[in-house]
Amino acid sequence: xxxxxxxxxxxxxxxxxxxxxxxxxxxxxxxxxxxxxxxxxxxxxxxxxxxxxxxxxxxxxxxxxxxxxxxxxxxxxxxxxxxxxxxxxxxxxxxxxxxxxxxxxxxxxxxxxxxxxxxxxxxxxxxxxxxxxxxxxxxxxxxxxxxxxxxxxxxxxxxxxxxxxxxxxxxxxxxxxxxxxxxxxxxxxxxxxxxxxxxxxxxxxxxxxxxxxxxxxxxxx
Amino acid sequence: xxxxxxxxxxxxxxxxxxxxxxxxxxxxxxxxxxxxxxxxxxxxxxxxxxxxxxxxxxxxxxxxxxxxxxxxxxxxxxxxxxxxxxxxxxxxxxxxxxxxxxxxxxxxxxxxxxxxxxxxxxxxxxxxxxxxxxxxxxxxxxxxxxxxxxxxxxxxxxxxxxxxxxxxxxxxxxxxxxxxxxxxxxxxxxxxxxxxxxxxxxxxxxxxxxxxxxxxxxxxxxxxxxxxxxxxxxxxxxxxxxxxxxxxxxxxxxxxxxx
Numbered sequence: 001x002x003x004x005x006x007x008x009x010x011x012x013x014x015x016x017x018x019x020x021x022x023x024x025x026x027x028x029x030x031x032x033x034x035x036x037x038x039x040x041x042x043x044x045x046x047x048x049x050x051x052x053x054x055x056x057x058x059x060x061x062x063x064x065x066x067x068x069x070x071x072x073x074x075x076x077x078x079x080x081x082x083x084x085x086x087x088x089x090x091x092x093x094x095x096x097x098x099x100x101x102x103x104x105x106x107x108x109x110x111x112x113x114x115x116x117x118x119x120x121x122x123x124x125x126x127x128x129x130x131x132x133x134x135x136x137x138x139x140x141x142x143x144x145x146x147x148x149x150x151x152x153x154x155x156x157x158x159x160x161x162x163x164x165x166x167x168x169x170x171x172x173x174x175x176x177x178x179x180x181x182x183x184x185x186x187x188x189x190x191x192x193x194x195x196x197x198x199x200x201x202x203x204x205x206x207x208x209x210x211x212x213x214x215x216x217x218x219x220x221x
Numbered sequence: 222x223x224x225x226x227x228x229x230x231x232x233x234x235x236x237x238x239x240x241x242x243x244x245x246x247x248x249x250x251x252x253x254x255x256x257x258x259x260x261x262x263x264x265x266x267x268x269x270x271x272x273x274x275x276x277x278x279x280x281x282x283x284x285x286x287x288x289x290x291x292x293x294x295x296x297x298x299x300x301x302x303x304x305x306x307x308x309x310x311x312x313x314x315x316x317x318x319x320x321x322x323x324x325x326x327x328x329x330x331x332x333x334x335x336x337x338x339x340x341x342x343x344x345x346x347x348x349x350x351x352x353x354x355x356x357x358x359x360x361x362x363x364x365x366x367x368x369x370x371x372x373x374x375x376x377x378x379x380x381x382x383x384x385x386x387x388x389x390x391x392x393x394x395x396x397x398x399x400x401x402x403x404x405x406x407x408x409x410x411x412x413x414x415x416x417x418x419x420x421x422x423x424x425x426x427x428x429x430x431x432x433x434x435x436x437x438x439x440x441x442x443x444x445x446x447x448x449x450x451x452x453x454x455x456x457x458x459x460x461x462x463x464x465x466x467x468x469x470x471x472x473x474x475x476x477x478x479x480x
């Protein structure tokens with residue numbers, strides 16, 4: 001965590017939202033707990049409580065444990081690992097339970113099918129906020145189209161897909177207030193995502209919103 | 222926000238494109254490419270038109286050569302597509318006669334990875350003509366197929382640069398590179414923390430080539446990835462330009478008198 005913080009600080013990152021890879025891979029309890037312990041003494045980080053619709057009771061318990069804490073910024077579902085569509089009854093049950101914590105759900109949806117499933121759930125729960133990781137990867141046009149239809153969908157514009165038109169297209173389509181910067185570090189070096197923002201054909205004030213103000217608003221920082 | 226990166230040097234970009242990109246309404250015209258290169262102080266760039274990838278490699282190679290004759294800081298990348306079957310051997314020969322020393326094949330983009338026979342025939346023809354080959358290998362198995370297609374793992378004179386290698390298949394690529402000293406890597410998709418550093422440590426900086434895929438992609442993403450890597454300044458200079466220039470000096474030949 002110290003190395004991660006040092007690397008991100010090189011790029012003027014002031015706060016970073018982070019999830020446990022152990023929890024994403026399956027061990028929710030240990031992963032979330034060790035993350036909670038790690039971030040307790042590091043104000044730089046905010047945690048995502050990883051939840052998994054294959055383990056709804058445990059996921060509810062994890063949300064109850066961590067989401068009331070100020071150093072947890074939301075929940076995270078990685079559907080590629082848990083193999084449940086984002087519109088499954090169990091996923092919707094977790095989204096419904098998340099509502100009372102008033103914190104966003106960070107989701108991985110990297111193809112048009114996943115995004116379609118997300119559209120259904122986002123439509124069913126309009127007061128929940130969904131953050132689409134890496135703007136859907138190479139399916140970013142579909143992710144932008146989803147965010148255009150659903151005002152409760154936020155786009156994380158980082159990741160490893162550096163298509164030169166994606167940020168401007170996203171801003172032109174959904175406006176500048178629903179994009180946030182996510183480095184996806186350490187899977188992606190922060191220089192890569194910062195390079196996208198630097199090169200994007202956008203005004204400096206819009207870049208500032210993407211890199212800072214929007215996240216502060218969405219995570220209530 | 223990064224406005225000025227640490228240090229600065231002249232950059233040679235091993236992989237750029239111009240033309241059109243059917244599935245996205247993005248401007249990747251030659252003018253946009255040239256503007257991007259100027260903006261980022263790229264003094265040398267290898268390039269090809271997407272006409273050769275998506276439509277007609279004969280016409281594409283002509284357009285690539287014409288653009289590079291007009292703009293001498295551009296190095297032409299020739300290409301062929303085995304799906305057309307007819308005419309690729311002549312196209313390789315013509316490109317060589319016109320001074321092309323760098324070729325690229327796009328088996329993933331064009332969807333013919335499973336045609337391993339054609340891959341072997343093309344790779345051997347291009348390498349046999351004394352050219353350097355850039356070969357798409359972003360999928361699992363890609364580096365292995367590339368190595369098999371070169372036919373002789375120990376021949377360092379057979380130069381192949383794998384493009385698109387990423388965190389999913391970097392381990393495979395490095396394993397292949399250990400056996401095949403002639404195989405190098407384009408850094409465009411080595412996005413993960415530690416990826417470039419490990420590749421450099423295991424294969425050596427001389428086998429890494431900075432390529433941006435610009436203007437299809439943001440230039441600064443892969444560029445800053447190298448600039449902010451843990452490589453020594455010397456190795457960064459090698460990756461960001463010296464290696465491509467050295468290849469150019471070694472492999473470039475004057476066009477044949479009759480071409």
